[in-house]
């Protein structure tokens with residue numbers, strides 16, 4: 001034990017660190033090959049050209065502090081989603097908002113509920129707020145909403161639902177979510193994490209499914225905070241811009257815990273411009289939808305049974321140790337996410353949808369390195 005162990009509270013000492021996707025430069029240096037990164041669900045087409053131009057212009061103003069309230073961006077987003085400006089808060093990515101939300105509502109003695117095999121940030125933010133996280137087993141590969149309801153008690157304040165879920169890519173339909181919210185007691189808030197909203201909405205339209213009533217919940221001031229991000233469909237992951245929409249009173253409390261100036265001016269400018277770039281957005285959505293189908297078809301031909309995805313990644317049960325498989329893929333120049341450790345799926349990997357060429361190379365590499373364990 002080091003000399004600070006007695007000073008640092010047990011809830012902090014007990015935390016497991018967030019293990020991010022492998023940075024591309026690190027992997028290239030270790031393996032000595034050019035890497036394709038399909039491990040963190042980023043936009044493979046890059047940022048929008050309009051966002052890059054806006055950042056270029058905004059660079060000249062970085063000697064000045066940004067608008068800590070992100071007034072312009074909030075007004076823009078409020079109009080887009082037809083909610084009130086005071087129902088919306090902009091944060092440094094949605095991870096930052098998850099952390100603030102947990103610190104706003106939780107403390108020792110209270111608990112939050114989510115599912116196993118869901119986003120690994122939920123345990124971290126809950127435990128760093130000193131609270132307990134209850135993770136109920138999945139049903140199939142998705143959420144078991146009945147089990148989540150059953151796990152709620154008088155000390156529950158938060159329920160985290162990633163829709164679509166990361167890492168399994170499964171969807172809760174709008175009707176299922178409506179029914180779930182109707183059963184929810186009044187002392188509980190749902191963190192409705194729609195980081196992959198754009199992909200899901202696009203795919204749901206193609207597949208004839210009704211995906212989300214999230215904005216309607218906000219207009220009705222239900223006990224729901226909807227989380228969205230510019231990191232995925234808008235290709236701005238490195239800039240750290242996300243936002244939340246929810247009841248005005250609760251958003252007001254959340255704002256008190258937000259670190260001043262946490263979202264920077266470049267991110268503000270890029271996010272605004274990215275919202276204007278319909279062309280880049282649609283190109284990204286079309287690539288995702290077409291390439292999901294290609295990946296899924298080839299994986300099935302190879303004997304895998306990928307879970308139907310509503311996002312920009314695919315969950316694949318490989319039947320072998322996922323870390324070893326991921327390492328072999330890295331030797332072949334491909335970074336994927338092994339779902340070991342806190343992800344809770346020792347033999348599964350998650351692969352992000354890339355460009356047609358990246359996906360071809362991934363499939364080729366997978367054929368080279370697989371042991372065939374998945375085919376039984």
Ligand SMILES: Cc1ncc(COP(=O)(O)O)c(C=O)c1O
Nearest residue numbers: 093094095162166195229231242
């Ligand atoms: C379900 C889910 N929520 C939130 C995030 C975090 O996104 P951000 O970059 O906005 O912090 C991710 C990113 O992987 C995610 O998968």
